[in-house]
Amino acid sequence: MAEDRLTAPKPQDEHKRLEVFAGEWTGEEMVYPSRWNAGGPATSRVSARIDLNGFYLIQNTVQMRDGKESFVTHGVFTYDREDRLYKLFWFDSLGYYPPSPASGNWQGKALVLVRGSLRGNARHVYEMIDDNSYSMKIQYSPDSEGWADVLTGTYRRAH
16 A cells, blocks of 8 residues: 555646645626626635645635625636646536536636536636736637626635
8 A cells, every 4th residue: 555655646737836726815706697697796705725635726616795695616626637638627506517627728827718518618717917816707608709708806815
């Protein structure tokens, strides 16, 4: 058993790149009108940690609107050593489960991940602004050509 630990895979630099999103964050968000809700401003608390021997970023978010919990998410980010793309397994309080993870890569300072489902396509863009803040947007497209904002936010490290 001890020998297995010595030869176990180690996180690569690509896995370590996800560490920028680890921590406790507070966010100011804009929810855009959609078939799911009327839209408007929101705030969120984001708690993210590197876990499982450094291979995963696990992120939990609680969004508040009008003093009430309005949306909750659980995201698991990793880097796939086989296809060399980042993956996001996303679950939320709307109750839909992902048929497959969102997939993508870094484009400059932004991690861009796209997933498809029978309901259409979602694009998640997480962009580092500086060491203590990042922006995020979730966009929807029925055909992966024109993208409409569903949620945008700016998050700052909680102190």
